[in-house]
Amino acid sequence: MYRTHTCGELRVNHVNQTVTLSGWVQKVRNLGGMTFVDLRDRYGITQLVFNEETHKELCAQANGLGREYVIQALGTVAERSNKNAKIGTGEIEILVEKLTLINASEVPPFTIEDDTDGGDELRMKYRYLDLRRSPVRENLILRHKMGFEVRSYLNSQNFIETETPVLIKSTPEGARDFVVPSRMNPGQFYALPQSPQVFKQLLMVAGFDRYFQIVKCFRDEDLRADRQPEFTQIDCEMAFVEQDDILNTFEGMTKHLFKTIKGVDMVDTFPRLTYADAMKYYGCDKPDTRFGMKFVDLTSDVRNSGFKLFDEAEYVGAINAEDCASYTRKQLDQLTDFVKKPQIGAGGLIYIRYNADGSAKSSVDKFFTEPQLLEIGKKMNAKADDLVLILAGGLDKTLNALSALRLEMGTQLGLRNPNVFSPLWVVDFPLLEWDEATQRFYAMHHPFTSPRIEDVALLDTDPGKVRANAYDLVINGVEIGGGSIRIFHDDLQQKMFKILGFTEEEAEAQFGFLMNAFKYGAPPHGGVAFGFDRLAAMFAGIESIRDVIAFPKNNSGRDVMIDSPSPIHNDQLKELNIALTAPKK
Secondary structure: OOOOOOOOOOOHHHOOOEEEEEEEEEEEEEOOOEEEEEEEEOOEEEEEEEEOOOOHHHHHHHHOOOOOOEEEEEEEEEEOOOOOOOOOOOOEEEEEEEEEEEEOOOOOOOOOOOOOOOOHHHHHHOHHHHOOOHHHHHHHHHHHHHHHHHHHHHHHOOOEEOOOOOOEOOOOOOOEOOEEEOOOOOOOEEEOOOOOHHHHHHHHHOOOOEEEEEEEEEOEOOOOOOOOOEEEEEEEEEEOOOHHHHHHHHHHHHHHHHHHHHOOOOOOOOOEEEHHHHHHHHOOOOOOOOOOOOOEEOHHHHOOOOOHHHHHOOEEEEEEEOOOOOOOHHHHHHHHHHHOOOOOOOOOOEEEEEOOOOOEEEOOOOOOOHHHHHHHHHHOOOOOOOEEEEEEEOHHHHHHHHHHHHHHHHHHOOOOOOOOOOEEEEEOOEOEEEEOOOOEEEEOOOOOEOEOHHHOOHHHHOHHHOEEOEEEEEEOOEEEEEEEEEOOOHHHHHHHHHHOOOOHHHHHHHHHHHHHHHOOOOOOEEEEEEEHHHHHHHHHOOOOOHHHOOOOOOOOOOEOOOOEOOOOOHHHHHHOOOOOOOOOO
16 A cells, blocks of 8 residues: 555554554755655654664665655654654654655646745646645635535525526626537527526426526636635525525524634624615625724715815715824825725815824815814714815716725724634615616616515616515625525516516527426426625635635736637537637737
């Protein structure tokens, strides 16, 4: 056999045992008459010892080893004189009696260490080497444990794991589809699923009242740190339920994962915040509630001051940065530069300092008396040594900029502790979004989201005011999951399609199979999908989801390891009846 034990297994109680280990050479240290080799496998590192006095040829063989050589070592477990408390096997070492070279290795393009010298692109090109590093490997082990616990919890709640098709019908709503040509059906295409949405609804019609799947999904969209073209969801659906049933069930799953994976007890019920209040107080629909600093609307308080920016602004909003009156002019200028960044887009930043002696000082003293500034301070609940930061302009743009400023201040003040978790449900999203360019409504989530029952009448009179029976789970400012109660009556679904601009023929062509299913007794149902990769990244304490995915793509959607996507042979194109044209410049 190649090994009797792993490189992370042996302890003092194994002393004097003869063992065989196999793995990769992490490091070779030649100290004259003694050579030490750190041998690594998935489970840990064990120190091998070669003594030139007793095993001269063996010691020479060990000195010829290089990093990442694959070897087998037979020897006796001995207690170390200089113990290493940093590793689990640090109290023992192996006195090697036989060494076998299994496979040599070229010099790796970067060091296989926890703190490597390899950049992102280089590590992705040699991902199979990067996966040998402990931090990346531990992330994937964590991901494995998450999958196990998800299945354990949902199985205990009577959910059935059911696979759904990967080659499906393309629908133009939402993000772009990845399409796959069909050789057997010339000129026709499959799409890769953005989610198993219609199939899980069909499973509810079929009587599978509790479905889940840890499933690959695909979206052809521009990428950023928390996006990949292929990603994994914990996809779930339930029948004969209302919103509270779903939120309670998946709040339970979230608590179970935090307990079993992170050792964190979440005993309190997750707060619920309406979308309207999330925008009003935080300027975004995924607020980080680890800290306060809620927005205060000062629009009416500062109107007619003679300060043009305030007088003409649609919205004037402020946050109170407590105990920050000591911010220097340089720090305030840096904050001003921050909010002026193109991606944030504020025109400038106004501040009011509330000093220890009870006075107030502002960058707009010319337009406001000190009593007026103190009155603003009362509305802001500002105390001595607080700093009020104010932005003004168009409503949506200013809310977005104030949200970015709030998060920046939270970061600067150390209020975004990665070891503190603040979950909440955001509910009552708008059902529809109006697009000025196309002069039509789009579904904020998807066409199957049910409106709140009390808002159904507004579909005929004021569709833009209709609230969706939808919900997102947000933790620390990250959208972890979201879902909705579904439309399950054919007539309401047809009305939704009409509002979204589908003709009867288009609706029938794209979703006729679902509408037909609804004619055969569809139960009330709803569901949720959790971003498995995002949740894994949160548990791992990292921002990018790449390092919780075994073989991720880069920001251009490329797999630089296998050089994909890539051209295909002309013979394949002919088989698929596809002709290529030159891309537009």
